Amino acid sequence: MSVAQALWNSLQNEVQCSDVALARVEQAGGLSTLVCLLRTILGPAEDAFGQLLTDLLAGRRVVEVVERDDGCVFTGEPDWYLATFRSWWSQERRAMRFVRGRVLDLGCGAGRVGLHLQSRGHEVVGIDVSPLAVEIARQRGLADARLGTLDSSLRAGEHFDTILLLGNNLGLLAGERQGRHFLRKLARTATDRGRILAGSYDPYDGASELASGYHARNRARGRMGGVERLRVRYRQYATPWYDVLFASREEVARLVEGTGWVASRFVDDGAGYVAVLDLDAKLRRRLVESS
Numbered sequence: 001m002s003v004a005q006a007l008w009n010s011l012q013n014e015v016q017c018s019d020v021a022l023a024r025v026e027q028a029g030g031l032s033t034l035v036c037l038l039r040t041i042l043g044p045a046e047d048a049f050g051q052l053l054t055d056l057l058a059g060r061r062v063v064e065v066v067e068r069d070d071g072c073v074f075t076g077e078p079d080w081y082l083a084t085f086r087s088w089w090s091q092e093r094r095a096m097r098f099v100r101g102r103v104l105d106l107g108c109g110a111g112r113v114g115l116h117l118q119s120r121g122h123e124v125v126g127i128d129v130s131p132l133a134v135e136i137a138r139q140r141g142l143a144d145a146r147l148g149t150l151d152s153s154l155r156a157g158e159h160f161d162t163i164l165l166l167g168n169n170l171g172l173l174a175g176e177r178q179g180r181h182f183l184r185k186l187a188r189t190a191t192d193r194g195r196i197l198a199g200s201y202d203p204y205d206g207a208s209e210l211a212s213g214y215h216a217r218n219r220a221r222g223r224m225g226g227v228e229r230l231r232v233r234y235r236q237y238a239t240p241w242y243d244v245l246f247a248s249r250e251e252v253a254r255l256v257e258g259t260g261w262v263a264s265r266f267v268d269d270g271a272g273y274v275a276v277l278d279l280d281a282k283l284r285r286r287l288v289e290s291s
């Protein structure tokens with residue numbers, strides 16, 4: 001079993017879920033329908049992700065804790081953030097053949113994927129909101145790792161042939177309305193042969209009773225079933241709460257409609273997949289004509 005698969009299995013392990021917390025959420029009128037995003041660079045007390053990467057690199061035993069807004073806590077071993085190509089999820093390994101040209105690695109973390117593609121000769125720009133993760137990606141050799149968000153980090157006129165949302169970073173779409181908005185923005189960031197590779201898993205495939213309940217509560221509030229409001233915790237550090245989208249393949253195909261992208265294929269491994277999204281022909285024609 002690969003490191004990544006082990007993490008996946010352990011994240012399935014709902015180690016604690018408090019019925020009390022669930023009741024509290026229901027009594028309080030349910031989950032907030034506001035969209036929560038990581039819109040800015042994480043502050044020193046918020047960089048839980050960077051802190052755990054720092055300890056991991058120092059050889060300490062690290063357990064990542066992800067807290068959900070219904071009181072559930074998930075734990076996992078984060079070694080996969082540093083995994084080399086051979087230990088990646090099989091769908092991510094196989095998806096690498098769809099990478100072309102200049103690459104944007106959005107939410108690059110410690111540079112796991114960007115470093116691999118750089119070693120294969122691609123020009124890669126990594127962007128992340130975690131100061132320590134960006135520092136680590138740079139130290140590990142990612143030549144162009146930038147601290148910030150898509151909005152704050154790109155230079156005028158900068159375009160990419162491939163945009164990566166890997167390591168479950170399809171999650172950055174955050175939900176339906178926000179996701180469509182984000183995809184349109186990515187279409188403007190892409191070259192006329194632009195492509196997105198977005199990793200996720202189908203949250204409904206083999207969902208526990210608990211997970212199905214969470215999906216149902218989301219839907220009752222007009223949200224996509226697989227939007228999870230989470231924060232990452234490590235030692236005394238905690239990220240702000242933010243929405244992470246997990247979606248079925250059918251939901252992804254629907255979500256991209258009208259955003260300039262088409263879902264060309266899914267590279268699968270069980271519930272997990274990498275969606276290959278290509279700029280749609282009409283938009284591509286418009287871009288070519290206007291260039």
Ligand SMILES: C[S@@+](CC[C@H](N)C(=O)[O-])C[C@H]1O[C@@H](n2cnc3c(N)ncnc32)[C@H](O)[C@@H]1O
Pocket residue numbers: 037038039049080081106107108109110111112113127128129130133148149150165166167168169172
């Ligand atoms: C699960 S990790 C994946 C890291 C990397 N893509 C990988 O596969 O190894 C998610 C990363 O996305 C970053 N992130 C989350 N929201 C972001 C945003 N809005 N803009 C840029 N980075 C973001 C986090 O700081 C974290 O480093």
